Amino acid sequence: MASLLNLAARRAPVRLGRAVSCVSSQIRNFASTPLDHDQKELQSLARTFADNEFAPKMQEWDENQLFPADVLRKGAELGFGGLYTREDVGGSGLGRLETSIIFEALSTGCVSTTAYISIHNMCTWMIDTYGSEEQRQKYLPKLTSMEHFASYCLTEPGAGSDAAGLSTTAVKKGSHYVLNGSKAFISGGGSSDVYVIMARTGGPGPKGISCFIVEKDFKGLSFGKKENKLGWNSQETRAVIMEDCEVPVENLVGSEGQGFSIAMKGLNGGRINIGSCSLGAAQASLEAALEHVKVRKQFNQPLANFQNTQFKLADMATSLLSSRLMVRQAATMLDQDHPSVASFCAMAKLHSTDECFKICDDSLQLHGGYGYLKDYKVNVYLRDSRVHRILEGTNEVMRMVASRALLTE
Amino acid sequence: MSNLRILVATKRVVDYAVKIRVNAAGSAVETANVKHSMNPFDEIGTEQAIQIKEALVKAKTGTAEVIVVSCGPAKSQETLRTALAMGADRAIHVESDEELQPLAVAKLLKAIVEKEKPDMVILGKQAIDDDSNQTGQMLAGLLNWPQATFASKVELGDKLMTVTREVDGGVETVKAPLPAILTTDLRLNVPRYASLPNIMKAKKKPLAKFTVADLGVDIKPRLQTLKIAEPPKRQGGKLVESVDDLVDKLKNEAKVL
Numbered sequence: 001m002a003s004l005l006n007l008a009a010r011r012a013p014v015r016l017g018r019a020v021s022c023v024s025s026q027i028r029n030f031a032s033t034p035l036d037h038d039q040k041e042l043q044s045l046a047r048t049f050a051d052n053e054f055a056p057k058m059q060e061w062d063e064n065q066l067f068p069a070d071v072l073r074k075g076a077e078l079g080f081g082g083l084y085t086r087e088d089v090g091g092s093g094l095g096r097l098e099t100s101i102i103f104e105a106l107s108t109g110c111v112s113t114t115a116y117i118s119i120h121n122m123c124t125w126m127i128d129t130y131g132s133e134e135q136r137q138k139y140l141p142k143l144t145s146m147e148h149f150a151s152y153c154l155t156e157p158g159a160g161s162d163a164a165g166l167s168t169t170a171v172k173k174g175s176h177y178v179l180n181g182s183k184a185f186i187s188g189g190g191s192s193d194v195y196v197i198m199a200r201t202g203g204p205g206p207k208g209i210s211c212f213i214v215e216k217d218f219k220g221l222s223f224g225k226k227e228n229k230l231g232w233n234s235q236e237t238r239a240v241i242m243e244d245c246e247v248p249v250e251n252l253v254g255s256e257g258q259g260f261s262i263a264m265k266g267l268n269g270g271r272i273n274i275g276s277c278s279l280g281a282a283q284a285s286l287e288a289a290l291e292h293v294k295v296r297k298q299f300n301q302p303l304a305n306f307q308n309t310q311f312k313l314a315d316m317a318t319s320l321l322s323s324r325l326m327v328r329q330a331a332t333m334l335d336q337d338h339p340s341v342a343s344f345c346a347m348a349k350l351h352s353t354d355e356c357f358k359i360c361d362d363s364l365q366l367h368g369g370y371g372y373l374k375d376y377k378v379n380v381y382l383r384d385s386r387v388h389r390i391l392e393g394t395n396e397v398m399r400m401v402a403s404r405a406l407l408t409e
Numbered sequence: 410m411s412n413l414r415i416l417v418a419t420k421r422v423v424d425y426a427v428k429i430r431v432n433a434a435g436s437a438v439e440t441a442n443v444k445h446s447m448n449p450f451d452e453i454g455t456e457q458a459i460q461i462k463e464a465l466v467k468a469k470t471g472t473a474e475v476i477v478v479s480c481g482p483a484k485s486q487e488t489l490r491t492a493l494a495m496g497a498d499r500a501i502h503v504e505s506d507e508e509l510q511p512l513a514v515a516k517l518l519k520a521i522v523e524k525e526k527p528d529m530v531i532l533g534k535q536a537i538d539d540d541s542n543q544t545g546q547m548l549a550g551l552l553n554w555p556q557a558t559f560a561s562k563v564e565l566g567d568k569l570m571t572v573t574r575e576v577d578g579g580v581e582t583v584k585a586p587l588p589a590i591l592t593t594d595l596r597l598n599v600p601r602y603a604s605l606p607n608i609m610k611a612k613k614k615p616l617a618k619f620t621v622a623d624l625g626v627d628i629k630p631r632l633q634t635l636k637i638a639e640p641p642k643r644q645g646g647k648l649v650e651s652v653d654d655l656v657d658k659l660k661n662e663a664k665v666l
Binding site: 037038041042045048049077078079080083087092093094102 | 487490491494602603605606608609611
C-alpha cells in the first residue's frame, strides 16, 4: 500500500511540463473559444484595470461597506459607464459579447463593484434604447461618465419572482404622474442620482406597467435604511419609497404599458451580466486555488501532488469552461437578436451562477482553514457570488423560463 | 506654432509578471505560449509623446504627430495597436523574424528617422528582456543627435528640450536642441489605460509595414550568447551570532563585500 502511494506521488508532476503550462496560461487568459484581437485588447484592459484598481481594495470595500465612487468614475473615463450605450451620449457602443468579456475580467478584481457597474449599464441602456431623444440627451451624458449613478427599481416587498404583480401605482395628474409604493433591495438606493422605476399606470398584470425616470431630488422620494448584507458590500442597498412622488410626464420612458416589455428585454442582458460576474468570481477563485495548492504542503509535499486536489481542480476548470461558453453564446445570441434568446440567457444564468458558486466554494475548501479567514480573498468571492443565484430572476425562475420554452410547441 | 513629429520606439517583450524559465534546449528564455506585452519603459515613452501632444493642443501653441514604431515579428503589431489605443496617431512595423540586437534596431530606426524626419525620438531606457540599455544611445551616435537618457522629467521649449535625468550620483538637468533622442525612466510618468472607444478606433489608424530589406540595413548579430542559466536555487538562511560573524560571512561566503 505504501509503495502504491509513493508511486502516485512520484508520478504527479511537481515541475509542470510545457504542455500543461500552455493550459495554465490559457486558464489565466480565460480559456474559451478564440477571441479576436480587439476582444483580447478589451479583456486585457479590463483585467489590468481590475488588477490595479479593484483587487487591492476589494477586501477593504467589503469589510467597511464602502462604495468606491472615485474608482468607478475612473473606469467610466475609460468607457465602463455605458458599455452598450450609443456613442453620441458618451457610451462605448460595444456588443453584449464584448460586455460579457469585460464584466468577467473586471469581476476578478471585485465582483460587487462590477455587478453595480452592470446595473448602472442596464439603466443607461434602457434610457438609450427606449427613451426619447430629449431623455437621452438630458440624462445619458452624465450617466455614461458616472458623474451621476443610476439604480434600477422593479422588485417590491410583495413582488419579487412575481414581478408582474408589482403594486407601485403611477396616476397621471396634469403635468405629472404621481407615484405611490415602495421598491425593495435596490442596489445604489439612496446614493444614486437617477432611478429607473417600473410602476403601474394601467390594469393588473404585465400590460399595465410603465417605466419612469425618477431623479433623486423629486418631491416624495425617500429611502429606507441601508441593508446589512452577506456580500455585495461595496454597493449600498436600500428600499426606495414613493409617497405622492411627482414625476414629470416627460419622464415616462416609451409608452404607457410598455414598461414590462422593457423590463423583460433588460433582464435577458442583465442575466448575461450577472452570469459574467459569476465567471469572474470563479476565475479569480480558481487562480487563487492554483497558487495555494502549489505552495501549501502537507505530508511533505504540495497539495498539488495529491490526486484529489488535481481532480478537484480539473472539475473546477471544466465547470468554469462550460459556464463561460454558455454565457458567451447567450451574449452572442443577444447581439444577433436570436428569437430564442430569453431561454438561452436563462439557462446560461442558471448554469453559470450555480456552477461558479460551487467553484468559489471548492476553492475555499482547497485553502483549508485559511479559506475561512478574511485575510484571504476567497470568502469574498463566495459571499458576493451567492446572491447571483437569487437576483435577476432566481434560478428557480430560470427553470420556469427554460421549461416553458421546452414544452411550448 | 510648433508642430512636432515624435517617433516612439516600442518593443514586444515577455510580460513583467511572468515567471520566466530557460527553454528545454538551454539556449534562451522560453517565450512560446508565454504572455507578452509592451515593454513598460516604452509605455512610458508612448504616454510622454501623447502628453506632449495634449499639452500643445491645450495651450493652442501647436500640435504633435505621434508615430509609434516596432521592429520584430508579426506579433509586434499587437504592441503597436496597444500604443494606437493609448492615443498614438499612426504606426510603423519593421517586420523581421530574425534576432534583432540593439545595434540592428538602432540602424533600422535610423532608416525610419531618415524617412519620417521626426523632431524627437523617444525610446525606453532598456527593454526588460535583455536589459541592454543601448539602443537609444546607439541611435543618437548613428544620427549624430544629442541624447538625454534616463529622463524623469521633460520640458519642451522652442526647438529645445530640457530634461532631468536620474543618474547614479543623483539628478542632472540637461538641455538639448531638437532633433534629439530621449530615453525614459520609471518616474517620468504613469501611462494611461487605453479607453474602450480608443481600443476600437485603433484598428482604423494607419499601420505601415517595412521589411529589413526595404530599409537596406545589415542586421547581422554582433553578440553571441554563450550560456543562459537560471539563478542558483535559493539556499536556506543562517543565524549569525555577532556583527563580526555577519561581516565575515558576507565577505567570505556570499562574497558581496
